[in-house]
Amino acid sequence: MxxxxxxxxxxxxxxxxxxxxxxxxxxxxxxxxxxxxxxxxxxxxxxxxxxxxxxxxxxxxxxxxxxxxxxxxxxxxxxxxxxxxxxxxxxxxxxxxxxxxxxxxxxxxSRRLNVPNGELTGRHALRTLEDAIALRAELVQGKNVVIVGGGFIGCEVAATAVKLGCNVTVVHNAAHPMLRPLGSELAEQMQLRHEAMGVTFKLKRTVTDLLGVSHVEGVKLDDETVLHCDVLIEAIGSxxxxxxxxxxxxxxxxxxxxxxxxxxxxxxxxxxxxxxxxxxxxxxxxxxxxxxxxxxxxxxxxxxxxxxxxxxxxxxxxxxxxxxxxxxEPFKPVPSFWSDQYDNHLLAFGLLGLADKATLVAGDISGDCVFEYSRGDQLVGVCGIGMRSVVQSYRAKFI
Amino acid sequence: MIKVEVDMTKCQHYGQCVFEAPDIFRLNADDKLEYTAEADDSERANIEAAVDVCPMQAIRIVE
The missing domain is CATH 3.50.50.60 (FAD/NAD(P)-binding domain)
Known part of the structure; x- marks a missing residue:
């Protein structure tokens, strides 16, 4: 056989x-x-x-x-x-x-926090169905939720938790959430939109320790700030x-x-x-x-x-x-992804993270808009909030 | 001929299918999905690719 x-x-x-x-x-x-x-x-x-x-x-x-x-x-x-x-x-x-x-x-x-007081229950990540089921049970109205990591997953979870009535704080190690893929202008804009929905950001901060005896009750940041929480979500990559x-x-x-x-x-x-x-x-x-x-x-x-x-x-x-x-045969797939955060529908093609420059090419930064991402003279990506038909029109430039 | 069906109650207009099969799927000026329900057999590979990448798994080929 x-x-x-x-x-x-x-x-x-x-x-x-x-x-x-x-x-x-x-x-x-x-x-x-x-x-x-x-x-x-x-x-x-x-x-x-x-x-x-x-x-x-x-x-x-x-x-x-x-x-x-x-x-x-x-x-x-x-x-x-x-x-x-x-x-x-x-x-x-x-x-x-x-x-x-x-x-x-x-x-x-999922990568997890490596901190001294790490043996606590109540720590969540989000990758598997079991992760989602466990987290879903905890995202109840009025709960204080700390999300470590302001990448796409962290921001999507933040938006969902806000919709469920939680009080959400995002701890992120860069100046804006999703900074590396989106670039500073769009990342800052997305931050503003999250803040308008009630999310608090602790930026350029990392978690140095957890508080609690058996269940996590809070996190300590590298500037000694303490954030109390009922739910801790670690979205710090993989x-x-x-x-x-x-x-x-x-x-x-x-x-x-x-x-x-x-x-x-x-x-x-x-x-x-x-x-x-x-x-x-x-x-x-x-x-x-x-x-x-x-x-x-x-x-x-x-x-x-x-x-x-x-x-x-x-x-x-x-x-x-x-x-x-x-x-x-050559293999050159055009990477593509999307993200939904509140009513902001992001759609992107290419590898935005390679870019050294992001340029607004359509729409308005405070509303729906499209950015081109380039590395020198080379177009490496396009990303829009809304305006998906405009984003789609870039297809030909990558194939 | 291939018959294409999109469950518009599932579709979130992400446009991933447009990328795979632009002659079958398109986003209109309001960013809503429109599609051609009957396609030539030559489009099969593209449509199958669209079925595969639909984030909402909303597209079907009706055999």
Missing amino acids: NHPVVIVGASMGGLRTAESLRRFGYLGPITVIGEETHKPYNRPPLSKEVLANEVTHEAVAFEERDATADVNWVLGTRAVSADFEHNIVTDSDGQVHPYAALVISTGLR HANVEWLSGNEIDRNDGILVDSAMRVMQRSGHAVSNVFAIGDVARFANPIFDQEARRVEHWNIPTETAKRAASVIAAYLNKSDAYPAILD
């Missing part, structure tokens, strides 16, 4: 890989190993509408398609090691999974889940370095022909921007990288004559 394609990570990226393998003509067995007990679900609503309403797996689960009805789901089990030489993955139940091709889709986990791959001679410094076919690169500089990484964990160069490999945590990247990997895997395992040509 042929060994399966083993996909580690039962996330959107893992699911899209399985579906795309079928679409590209791979008919053999597929196994998906996932640490969470749920089948893949849609994460973006977790910080938005799901957090504001009832949270169930059903509400966010991806529709299952006929093409992947025969996928072998191994859930509630973590992959603990992979051996690229012998083509096996071992899971936390001790089961060994030989593979014909391996797809690493293990994504990220770590790539790559530790389980130790023992293989690969570059797993900030995600996993892959080539343009999503094949994992060995330290020797050669790609492993049957091991792939996709989604948030994959570090790849995108020729739209430059030749530097980066991890990209944008909405469409898991899907785009899953399709790219699946097309290569299908050709490789089917011994297709087109395999060399498919390997050589």
Whole structure:
């Protein structure tokens, strides 16, 4: 019997890989190993509408398609090691999974505060469905909520918590929330809009300790300010889940370095022909921007990288004559994301964080508006509040 | 022919589909989604891509 394609990570990226393998003509067995007990679900609503309403797996689960009805789901089990030489993955139940091709889709986990008094209950993060369910139960009218981290997740949760009637303070280490992606003008504007809704910001501040005996009762900042809270939410970024791959001679410094076919690169500089990484964990160069490999945590990247990997895997395992040509196809997905905060609907394309300049090109900064993001003469992104049809019109400039 | 269906009670007009299949989906001057319900088979890959990236999972291909 042929060994399966083993996909580690039962996330959107893992699911899209399985579906795309079928679409590209791979008919053999597929196994998906996932640490969470749920089948893949849609994460973006977790910080938005799901957090504001009832949270169930059903509400966010991806529709299952006929093409992947025969996928072998191994859930509630973590992959603990992979051996690229012998083509096996071992899971936390001790089961060994030989593979014909391996797809690493293990994504990220929330980074947590590293503080002295850290052994308290009542600390929340927001990445998984269980995280959202636990947090949802605590976001009750009148509660004092401190959110550490004013990135997109932190700001979306702030908006949701305000809508639920909580008193919200955001502690952020930069001069404005979402400063790095949005640039100072738009970031400051978003700050004003949050403040108008009642959010308090503690900017250029970090948390140095937690207060409380068994349950968290507050945070202490680096200027000795104390903020009392009933609920603490840590939205300070994430770590790539790559530790389980130790023992293989690969570059797993900030995600996993892959080539343009999503094949994992060995330290020797050669790609492993049957091991792939996709989604948030994959570090790849995108020729739209430059030749530097980066991890990209944008909405469409898991899907785009899953399709790219699946097309290569299908050709490789089917011994297709087109395999060399498919390997050589350029891979240059246009990153895209959106964010909803109150009635502000942000839509963006590109890698805004690369820009050294943001320019207002349409609308009015106090209302709906569109900014172009450039690095020198190069357009690297566009972002709008509202005016989505204008933002869309930039599509042609990236393709 | 491919029949496309968008659940407009789910759609939040994020426009991710417009990016994948601009000949089928578009945002009008009010930033609301409009789409062509019947498409040529040559659009299948683009429409499938739009289905995949819809943040609200609101798009279906009716077979």
